[in-house]
Every structure is written in structure tokens, then in C-alpha cells.
Amino acid sequence: MHKNPFKTVGEVLNTDKNFKIFNLKVKEQEVLEKFPELFPKLKNLVKPKRIVNSILFLSVENSVLRSELNINKKSMLKKINKELDNSIITDIKFGK
Numbered sequence: 001m002h003k004n005p006f007k008t009v010g011e012v013l014n015t016d017k018n019f020k021i022f023n024l025k026v027k028e029q030e031v032l033e034k035f036p037e038l039f040p041k042l043k044n045l046v047k048p049k050r051i052v053n054s055i056l057f058l059s060v061e062n063s064v065l066r067s068e069l070n071i072n073k074k075s076m077l078k079k080i081n082k083e084l085d086n087s088i089i090t091d092i093k094f095g096k
Contacts, residue, residue, distance in 0.1 A: 027088050031056060031080060038083055039076070042069075054090040056080070066094045 012019065028051040035048040035058075046069070047059040060066040069076070073092050081087045 024088065027084070027086050030084055031089060034084065035080075038079060049095075051089070054088055056089050056092045058092060058094050059096060060094050061096060069094055 007015075014023070031051060032048045035046075036043040039046065045060065045062065045065060049057045049059050051057070058069070060069060069092075076092060077089055080089050
């Protein structure tokens with residue numbers, strides 16, 4: 001049997017080195033979009049802003065909540081990376 005010389009779009013996106021940055025940006029966007037679903041109690045209190053060099057930046061107006069979240073940063077990282085089946089987020093920074 002002769003192998004099909006064509007690849008699917010999914011195969012190209014997942015295996016081609018040229019799409020590595022594209023795939024990373026897609027995964028980062030997924031983290032930003034799904035953050036409220038992962039942490040529904042924080043939905044109105046915390047806003048995901050951006051991801052730079054694998055660091056998730058979150059906007060938190062309340063300084064007490066910001067401190068509490070900083071204490072729980074490791075568990076948040078674990079949940080984000082586990083639920084989204086990737087490990088692109090290595091740190092979280094909290095700001096106003």
C-alpha cells in the first residue's frame with residue numbers, strides 16, 4: 001500500500017518547526033481565554049492581561065487578594081497547566 005504524500009493541516013501545524021511559535025501563541029491565548037472558567041470565583045476580581053516569556057500577568061485591584069493569590073501561585077500554576085494539558089506557564093505575576 002502506498003502512503004499518502006499529503007499531510008493534514010493538523011499534522012503540519014503540530015509537527016512543522018515553522019509553526020512552533022504559532023502553536024505557542026495559540027496555547028497562550030487559550031490560557032487567557034479559559035482563565036475565568038478555571039477560576040470562576042475570581043472571574044470578576046482578576047483579569048488575565050498577557051503572557052510574556054511563559055509568565056502569566058494578571059490584573060488584581062485588591063491588594064489583599066493579590067497577596068492571597070501570590071501565596072497560592074504554585075497551585076494555580078499546577079491547575080492551569082494540568083487543565084489545559086500543557087506546561088507553557090512557568091510563573092504568574094500579579095499587578096494592578
